[in-house]
Amino acid sequence: MYGWTGRCLRVNLSENKHWVEEIDPKLLDKFLGGRGLGVKVYSDEVDPQTDPLGPENKLIFVSGPMVGTGAVTGASCNVVTKSALSGTIACAKMRGHFGAELKFAGFDMIIIEGRAESPVILSILDDKVRVRPALEYWGRTTSETEEVFKKNLDDEWAARETYLVSIGPAGEKLVPLANIVNDGFLSVGGAGIGAVMGSKNLKAIAVKGSHSLLVADSDRFVRVVTTLINKLNSAPFTSRSMTVWGPAFLVDVCFQKGILPYRNFQVAAFSGSKDIQIETLSNVFALRSSGCFACPIGCIKKTDMKNPLFKGIGVAPTYLPIGALGLNCGIRDLTAIGMANIICAEMGLDSVAAGGTVATGMELVERGIADRDTLKLELRFGHEEDLLQALTLMATKKGHAERIGKGGQALAQEYGQPKRFMGVKGIPMAPFDPRCIQGMGLHFAVSNCGPHHLYAYTFIEEVLNVHEQFDPWDTEGKPELVKRCQDMAAVIDCLGLCNWPLMGLKFNNFVPMINSCLSTDYRVDDLLRIGERIWNQERLFNIRAGFDHTHDTLPERFLREPIQDGPAQGQISKVDEMLPRYYDLRGWSDRGEPLPETLKALELTTPFSLNPKSKIQNPKS
């Protein structure tokens, strides 16, 4: 078998047992691996109505077939489970080196079941799988956990090759906003996964391995990868902007187009924009590039010792933390945003979800709906000390921060103001104002795994105009674009690649690389079909978990209140206009359910009835 290892490690924590299973090659053919395989296995094995934090829930780590083979940006490992924050299926993407190391350890997939009695660490070191007690790690931050674990290995050189994924105190305390952390960064779109891992009493997974991965047509593969590297090197975004600034360069782009939200999406324009420009970023942080496995772009910017506060640790804030933790909370000081970002990574809190929640709280306070006494917490727009304190309390559940730790939706509902929560399906929105980027607005509304832009990267066509010219304010052709981008993102996640190369490469540039590596003969259409199959599989899971077309919408603010200022003044989201066309393209009924013929054409089966007996709108947290 080329690319894939074909093996899966199943760990039952309740019974303290683990065994290796073969993965059915037919499944790999239909779902490719990575996110697709994870979603298929998860929805076959877990009842969609299950409690995300119960022992019946499972947690799947799965690397795609291209991970570790040297394919350009083949690094990511997907995590599939039911999110504790939203109750939908969650497919987070872990970057860094963990995914590749998992493949070298000889596994495509780890399935975690049950719940350990006391805290444990799962270690897969050179074919020795062990579930070790982890009492001494409980309560430690993510970087401390990594450091202590490596020290305890007693072999400096082995420690250098060991990679960990862990949860921080937030995950241990089952805070629904918790995320998992590997190599110092939070997984992408992983809000609610940290709590699931914490509910299993699993503090961390450590991996090290020395197995080989097979590449089918080595000569051709090497030639294709060399060509792709050269192509990336000649495209403006991937060779300059991303390499020098990382995704933070989007802050400037978005500000100029009026997409950057400010104060919980209330305002689009603000003065003092130079505070958050990329030039300022390099003044505050000494930027040092770092890359995920096999990445020629190297977009991660490590901070260095230029700012004494950071002592050389952590990652400089990218677009998401600057937008979600900073501007959306009215904070423009990059040092404070960097600090908040590091707290999130150390505590294992999802930065987008935590930022969105704090911003919701700040708006409630600003409008006089909540106050300091009822929240037991000071929350004011633009006060960085409030943000930092809220994050720390939220993660440790100390003080009276439990109320805010439940997430923005629960907080807004508690005060009877659900419309003040800027998110979809319970997950706070990535910081892009959907009113002036219509395609992304539609994607946010319908996304299976919450409003995260990376599940359909329409941004590169709508705003950056890399391959095609689209008017961001227009709805023309957007449902088609969204569907194509969603399918494409699903395939890219399945293979274990990154979305950033799409800023310089077309999707069909990847096809020769995939075929020469895996000894397959996929065409672009075949791959997009697989993407569509995965999207429908996720949709089926969500429908059975109690979500329907009424959840495919945006917060009222985006539908009713036009943007008041800035370059996109007067724009409003036209998501309701685009939705019927989108359902039609997907082959779904007007209630957003996949039609039987659609499922038949995609070779999907529904083991359960489509109509759930009871609806779970807010999972227990």
Next chain:
Amino acid sequence: MPRIKIDHDKCTGCRHCEIACSLNHVTGIANPRRARIRVFREGSVFFPVIAGPFVDAACTSKLDIKVGDRLYDMCLLCRASCPQKSFFIEAETGFPLKCDFCGIPPNPSCVRWCNSGALELLDD
């Protein structure tokens, strides 16, 4: 005499060079443990190390090396494969590995795949 120049400041630690080396020396096999170049991380700095000669004893004189304003253990940067640092030894056969400037001329395979500019072929 061509040689590979390493710029630690530019290395992003992506380890693409390791895979390039492995694919080029063993057809169809991607495995960093069979590569003749390895990247080690120390704090936020990455050190690519190219396999040098095999020595059968650990050295007795260990020094610290100053890079920028920090001190690093010399073992980290040492190119030799010794009993103390068992990299650059093929796991299955036990044979020591050494860099041989492989690949399509003019560039060795690791230099060709290094996009950060950390590895560069010099001819002097």
